[in-house]
Amino acid sequence: MDIPVKERDSVLRHPGYLNFAASRVFSSLSFQAVGIAMGWMIYDQTHSAFALALVGFCQFLPMAVLTFVVGHVADRFDRRRIGLACQLIEAVTALVLAVATWQQWLSPVGILVAVTIMGAVVAFERPTMAALLPNIVPTSMLQRAVATSTSLMQTALIIGPSLGGLLYGVSPVAPFAVAAVLFAVASFNVISIRMEWLPSKREPVTLTSIFAxxxxxxxxxxxxxxxxxxxxxxxxxxxxxxxxxxxxxxxxxxxxxxxxxxxxxxxxxxxxxxxxxxxxxxxxxxxxxxxxxxxxxxxxxxxxxxxxxxxxxxxxxxxxxxxxxxxxxxxxxxxxxxxxxxxxxxxxxxxxxxxxxxxxxxxxxxxxxxxxxxxxxxxxxxxxxxxxxxxxxxxxxxxxxxxxxxx
CATH class of the missing domain: 1.20.1250.20 (MFS general substrate transporter like domains)
Known part of the structure; x- marks a missing residue:
């Protein structure tokens, strides 16, 4: 059965959800654009498939190492502030990459360090933002909110790499500079999110709670x-x-x-x-x-x-x-x-x-x-x-x- 237009559109009209969606989309667009630029740049400098493999490894390793720390942090602190910190770090990293590219400092090692930093930050950002969504919309709207968020993220996945490639064609500095601005916009939106309810008191840190x-x-x-x-x-x-x-x-x-x-x-x-x-x-x-x-x-x-x-x-x-x-x-x-x-x-x-x-x-x-x-x-x-x-x-x-x- 089709959802009435008024009820369906209420997800996007929800003030907290609109900020949430904008934060995720701008962050994803920036991450995709930076990823394309860094991949192209490291291959251009090394002509090595192994170097490209290292890029993927450096993105994955922080997530594997930090998973249990990330989860506990997301359950103990305001998730909006965690998202804000993550996106500000991403903005600063993109800005440093822009300056380093402009001044021609950026080496393959520097690119891999930046990839690792971004991977570690994304390891915090993604599960934290996912955990934040049920605090923004009521349960009755959650499936539509998830589906709408998925459609917006898929749009970012389509546009982000193309944006990064086009900007890199204009100037190698451009994708990093634009990404720094978009990460800053994302951070403004995440801290502006209005929540349906505030998180309850969190349990203390123990080995059991970390692996809970x-x-x-x-x-x-x-x-x-x-x-x-x-x-x-x-x-x-x-x-x-x-x-x-x-x-x-x-x-x-x-x-x-x-x-x-x-x-x-x-x-x-x-x-x-x-x-x-x-x-x-x-x-x-x-x-x-x-x-x-x-x-x-x-x-x-x-x-x-x-x-x-x-x-x-x-x-x-x-x-x-x-x-x-x-x-x-x-x-x-x-x-x-x-x-x-x-x-x-x-x-x-x-x-x-x-x-x-x-x-x-x-x-x-x-x-x-x-x-x-x-x-x-x-x-x-x-x-x-x-x-x-x-x-x-x-x-x-x-x-x-x-x-x-x-x-």
Whole structure:
């Protein structure tokens, strides 16, 4: 059933949510633009694929190391102030990069140091902002808020890299300078957020409380099943990491084709998140999530078998759209099933799962493709994803019983 326009639009009209969305979008745009510029610059200086691999490693390592610290900090302090501190540090880092580029000081080591700083800050920012959302909108609006936030973030993921590339073409200094300004705008918005309620008193720091997020997730089969399903689906079905190989060796499409293939999953995700913002899932959400992950696997197989650029793009559109259903359901369930005093720690663990699946998924796909080729690797990943869905229906039967995301 369609959501009335007045009720649907109330998410964007909510003062706190508007500031929240603006903060996340401006921060994401800036991060994407800086990431493209730093990747291009380090490769231009080194001509080394290993240097590019180090960029990804330096982004992931701080998240892996800081996860449990991040969660506890997010549950003990005002999340708006944490977001403010993160975005101000990002603004200063981008400004330093702009000056260093202008003065031609920036070396590969300097770029990797900046990447590590940004990775550490993002490790705090992302789970903290995710934990903040339920404090801004009422529970009845949470699914629409998550879907709307997802659509805005997907838009940033589409525009951010292009913005970074275009600005770098104007001047190597430009992406860093513009990002510094946008991070500052994001920080103004995050501190301006009006909350529905203030966080309750936080528990003291102990070893048990630090790892409470892991214990909480393990004790709730629905949450554990949802997060682990996404982890293994992305780990196995990461054919998108092989896009350069498909574009050049199989589709013979050239750089323009690679750009089109890279954009397709984000466009599909954006389209589906808009649909879910207008028509939230109101029944059998667990079953629909399972079906969506299975469709993700099928679309991955179709993409891997395709030798036609149009069919490949369509398959990737479906990959992005089906993944978004899983993202919205997982994000909503994590927020609804977690008490406010635990949201920082639970979201930090969830963020680690997502980051691990993305990074290890790319590594796994690349290693398998190096042995058996990209087509077989992609097919195997898609089949593996479908097998995981069938196994999860047996291991986590309660997932199929989840009917609603209304809390």
């Amino acid at each position: 997020g892991v214990s909480f997730i393990r004790s709730r089969p629905v949450m554990l099943g949802t997060i682990s399903l996404d982890l293994f689906a992305v780990l196995l079905g990461g054919a998108t990491a092989l896009l350069p190989m498909f574009a050049r060796d199989i589709l013979h499409a050239g750089p323009w084709g690679l750009g089109l293939l890279r954009a397709a999953p984000a466009i599909g995700a954006l389209a589906m998140s808009i649909v879910l913002a207008r028509r939230p899932l109101t029944s059998d959400v667990g079953r629909k999530m399972m079906v969506a992950v299975a469709v993700f696997g099928v679309a991955t197989i179709v993409f891997s078998l395709s030798t036609n650029i149009a069919l490949s793009v369509i398959a990737l559109l479906v990959v992005g759209a089906s993944d978004t259903v899983s993202v919205v359901v997982r994000s909503s369930l994590v927020q609804l099933l977690t008490p406010d005093e635990m949201r920082g720690r639970v979201n930090a663990v969830n963020s680690l799962f997502i980051g691990t699946s993305n990074q290890l998924g790319e590594f796994e796909s690349g290693m398998v493709a190096g042995v058996v080729g990209p087509v077989v690797a992609g097919i195997a990943g898609g089949v593996g994803t479908i097998v995981v869905v069938f196994l999860w229906t047996r291991f986590f039967p309660d997932l199929l019983k989840v009917k609603t995301l209304q809390g």
